[in-house]
Amino acid sequence: MPEDRDAPGSGLLRLFRAAPFRLTLLSLALFAFAGAAFLAYVYVAATGEARRRTDAEILREAASLVEVNDRAGAQALNSVLVSRMAGEQRYLYLLMTPEGRKISGSLARSPVEDFRGEPVWIRFNLSGFDEDGRPVSIPARGFQQKLPDGAILFVGADTDDDQQFIVTIVRGLWGAGALVIVLGIASGLLISRNFTRAMTGLTDVVRAARHGDLTARAAVRGAGDELDQLAEGLNAMLERLDRSMAAHRHAGDSIAHDLRSPLTRLKVRLETALIDMEAGRGDARQALRQALDDTDGVLRTFSAVLAISRLQAAGEAPNAVLFDPAGMVGDMTELYGPLCEDKGLEIASDIAAGLTLRGNPAILAQALANLVDNAVKYTPQGGAVMVRLRRRASGDVEISVTDTGPGVPQHDRDRVVDRFIRLENSRNMPGAGLGLSLVAAVAEAHGGRLELGEGPGAYGGSGPGLRAALVLPSPS
Amino acid sequence: MRILIVEDDQPAAEAMAKGLTDAGHDCVVQPDGAAGLDCARRGGFDVMIVDRMMPCLDGVGLVETLRRDGDETPVLFLSALGEIEDRVTGLRAGADDYLVKPYAFAELVARVEALSRRRETGSVLTQLRVGDLEMDLIGRRVHRAGQEIDLQPREFRLLEFLMRHAGQAVTRTMLLEKVWEYHFDPQTNVIDVHISRLRSKIDKGFEHPMLETIRGAGYRLDA
Numbered sequence: 001m002p003e004d005r006d007a008p009g010s011g012l013l014r015l016f017r018a019a020p021f022r023l024t025l026l027s028l029a030l031f032a033f034a035g036a037a038f039l040a041y042v043y044v045a046a047t048g049e050a051r052r053r054t055d056a057e058i059l060r061e062a063a064s065l066v067e068v069n070d071r072a073g074a075q076a077l078n079s080v081l082v083s084r085m086a087g088e089q090r091y092l093y094l095l096m097t098p099e100g101r102k103i104s105g106s107l108a109r110s111p112v113e114d115f116r117g118e119p120v121w122i123r124f125n126l127s128g129f130d131e132d133g134r135p136v137s138i139p140a141r142g143f144q145q146k147l148p149d150g151a152i153l154f155v156g157a158d159t160d161d162d163q164q165f166i167v168t169i170v171r172g173l174w175g176a177g178a179l180v181i182v183l184g185i186a187s188g189l190l191i192s193r194n195f196t197r198a199m200t201g202l203t204d205v206v207r208a209a210r211h212g213d214l215t216a217r218a219a220v221r222g223a224g225d226e227l228d229q230l231a232e233g234l235n236a237m238l239e240r241l242d243r244s245m246a247a248h249r250h251a252g253d254s255i256a257h258d259l260r261s262p263l264t265r266l267k268v269r270l271e272t273a274l275i276d277m278e279a280g281r282g283d284a285r286q287a288l289r290q291a292l293d294d295t296d297g298v299l300r301t302f303s304a305v306l307a308i309s310r311l312q313a314a315g316e317a318p319n320a321v322l323f324d325p326a327g328m329v330g331d332m333t334e335l336y337g338p339l340c341e342d343k344g345l346e347i348a349s350d351i352a353a354g355l356t357l358r359g360n361p362a363i364l365a366q367a368l369a370n371l372v373d374n375a376v377k378y379t380p381q382g383g384a385v386m387v388r389l390r391r392r393a394s395g396d397v398e399i400s401v402t403d404t405g406p407g408v409p410q411h412d413r414d415r416v417v418d419r420f421i422r423l424e425n426s427r428n429m430p431g432a433g434l435g436l437s438l439v440a441a442v443a444e445a446h447g448g449r450l451e452l453g454e455g456p457g458a459y460g461g462s463g464p465g466l467r468a469a470l471v472l473p474s475p476s
Numbered sequence: 477m478r479i480l481i482v483e484d485d486q487p488a489a490e491a492m493a494k495g496l497t498d499a500g501h502d503c504v505v506q507p508d509g510a511a512g513l514d515c516a517r518r519g520g521f522d523v524m525i526v527d528r529m530m531p532c533l534d535g536v537g538l539v540e541t542l543r544r545d546g547d548e549t550p551v552l553f554l555s556a557l558g559e560i561e562d563r564v565t566g567l568r569a570g571a572d573d574y575l576v577k578p579y580a581f582a583e584l585v586a587r588v589e590a591l592s593r594r595r596e597t598g599s600v601l602t603q604l605r606v607g608d609l610e611m612d613l614i615g616r617r618v619h620r621a622g623q624e625i626d627l628q629p630r631e632f633r634l635l636e637f638l639m640r641h642a643g644q645a646v647t648r649t650m651l652l653e654k655v656w657e658y659h660f661d662p663q664t665n666v667i668d669v670h671i672s673r674l675r676s677k678i679d680k681g682f683e684h685p686m687l688e689t690i691r692g693a694g695y696r697l698d699a
Contacts, residue, residue, distance in 0.1 A: 292692065299578055300661065319564060334630065335656060338669040366660040373664055 015189055018196045024188025028181055035177045039170055046166045051141070054159050055121070058143050061091050062155040069147050077153075078104050092126075092142065092156035100152065110154050112144045119145040126158055139163055198227045202234060214242040244313065259298055266294040304438055311441040317360040320446075322475060325357045325364065329389045329399060332368045336376060336385075344381035350388045355397050358475035359446045364399075367442040370435040371401040371468045378466070379405035391474070396448070400469035402455045407464040413452040439470065448472035477501045477592050478520055482512030482538065483527040483554065492525065495581050496588070509533025516542055521549055522592045525584075528555035528566060536569040543570035550591035554579070563659065582693030586645045606642040607699025609678065609686060611635065620678055630655070631674050638687065638697040647694035671695055 015021055069077040081093050081104050094105035102109060111124035126138040142156025201219050208216040217238065218231035273287030311317075333349040340347040357364070368387075375385045383404035392398050408416055416436050440450040448471050455465015479501050483489040486507065493503040504521075506512040510532040516524060528535040539551050553571040555562060566574045573587050604611040608621040616632060618625045627635065634655050638646065648667040652658055671687065679685045687697050 289692075296580075303576075303661070331656060331658070335658075335666060335670075338673050339664065339666045342669050362659050365658050369658075369660065369662075369666075373666075377664070 014196060015192050018192035018199075020195045021188045021192035024184060024191065028184040028188070031184070032177065032181060035173075039173050042173070043166060043170055046169070050159065050163070050166065054141055054157055058091070058141065058155050058157055062143055062145065062153065065153060065155065066145075066147065069149070074149055074151060081105065090157065092140065092154075092158070094154040096152040096154070098150035098152065103151070105154070107154065107156075110144060110152070111142060112154065115144060115152065117146045119143065195227075202227075202231060205234060205238070209238060214238055214245060248309070259301060262294050262298050266291055266298070269294065308438050308441045311445040314445065317363060317445045320359050321361070322356055322358050323361050325355060325361075325389055325397065325399065326351050326353055328361050328365050329368065329387060332365060332372055333387045335369070336372045339376055340385055343376060345376065345379055346384040348384065348386050350386070350390070352390045355389065355391055356475060357397055357472055359472065363442050364446070364470070367439045367470060368399055368401070370439050371470070374435055374468070375401050375403035375405065375466070379403040392471070395474050397472045397474050398469050399472070400467055402465060402467040404455055404465045407454060407466045408452055416452070436468070439468070443470050443472065446472050477522045479503050479588065480512065480516055480521040480524040481505045482509065482524065482530065482535070484508055484530045485527070492584070496585065499585055509535065509538045513538050513541060516547065516549070517545070523588050524549055524551045525588065526551055526553055526571070528553050528557065536565065539570045552587055552591055580692070582645060582690070583647045583649065586647050586650060586693060589644045590641055590646065590650065604636065604639040606639050606697060607686060609639070611639055620682065625677055627677060630670070631677065634670060634674055635678065638695065642697050642699070645690050645693045645696050650694070
């Protein structure tokens, strides 16, 4: 079963598999490569430099000996050599006859084989003994030339000291490199442990969500880094998903509940009509008309539920534009004017000019129509309905409808906005009880809210009245 | 009137064709967009009723192709998608009207007849006349049997729409759409009150009422 394929292994294995650890290893490998290149460069440069220095010294020494030879003759050169060999032996000397036999010097014979008289450089090894008396091979360099009188002079020096120095440096750098790698792996493990700990929290939440539990939330550590942002994003996403799922479940229940009774009624009506028709009594047309009315009611409920769901699912107003709401508010007031007059209600409007809203005018018009509709429906004769458009001190734009009807008690105000909720005393009024839910959904889709409050009370009405306000943010 | 119905839901198409035939129209039904396009290209239709979602070629594609070819036959879109943005895409594709499923049959007939009428009265009119009712569109005055009738601006537009569609049923939704230019289903009798105002102005004192109510459909202005 691939159920827990994403469940990481435990302990060290899990650390080794963590992304930051792998990244650390990768950067260490890159670092080691760069370090090795650096060491190689240092080695080549240092050995080159040491060789150049040794060569210069050998040439200088050779030149001084040639000078002695030129000025004072072969005899003087020989004695200078003997005296130099008696002192501290920095250089290796060998003076030979033109045939190549040794006259004097510290070497038994020249390392240069097959000398043709041209000055020549050579690299060779001296055999000697170390402090413990073991035989060792010491690297050396030398320069051999023919003197004007035909004798052959060889001057050399061992390069062992330079070599030793370089080897020491390189060895030290290798050691430092090894230390860096060990520390790097350790810090990689440490970082990946922290990272893994944070990621485990997120993964657990995601796994819970995948198994249907949308209530789990990831911990936000407060560091404000990418992981925190991810956790916050994940939480916000789950919050919205959870709410949307709940809304859908609720909608499903409500639709089933609200449609069952009219559909049952419809079925009974059709059955009765059929029975009556077969028995040849009654007027089937009347029954069919009523059945049609019932169907209309069912369909209307459906469209309202769909409209609300789509607004909630979209989370924003479709085809939003910038517009001045004054015209729309005026139109809706005018649309309901004659209806109010017929019902013996006074309707008035107070419309501020020059405001701007960002939204869908048609959807907002429908929301306002619903509010006016409600006001007209619930306000008894002799009352008044006031439609107002104004800018609040907060900068929000408010479109409100105030009536002098019975109002909505404080404790019921949240509930009436819920889908399908209709207060007990309005059960006999037509409508599916979706009006205010739709208005609230429209307000939310526009980034605003629906506020319910008390009306003016004493304004010649029969109750405290209701003030329903669409509060919408002003576009910045 | 010759009507082309392009609808993949066969029972719905048949019911529609039967109803429209009973109302005196001549109907041709095509089951998908490609067949519908072929049939439409042969021409001779006064109105087309096109379902928006269909196999082969959807309604939007069909209407766009027709309009590109220069075919201006009025098209009524039928759709289960009823949101404002769906409507806008439908009308932008070149359809002339948009009806959301499920619809009342009376609404369909009213809209189809209104579409065919729209084409006939494409020229600019300065005066409308239905029976003894006269409307001066320039001077914005209305007379019935020589007697001037004083109308509010909205009442004037309402009557203008009814006169332009004289003899046809117009629904409440159509009136809200065309006269007020808002798209929603008027839940209460808000439109009826406007009609009864208008009726009291044009019919009161006259023996023959012109503005009649059609049950289950809407209203009709007739000489």
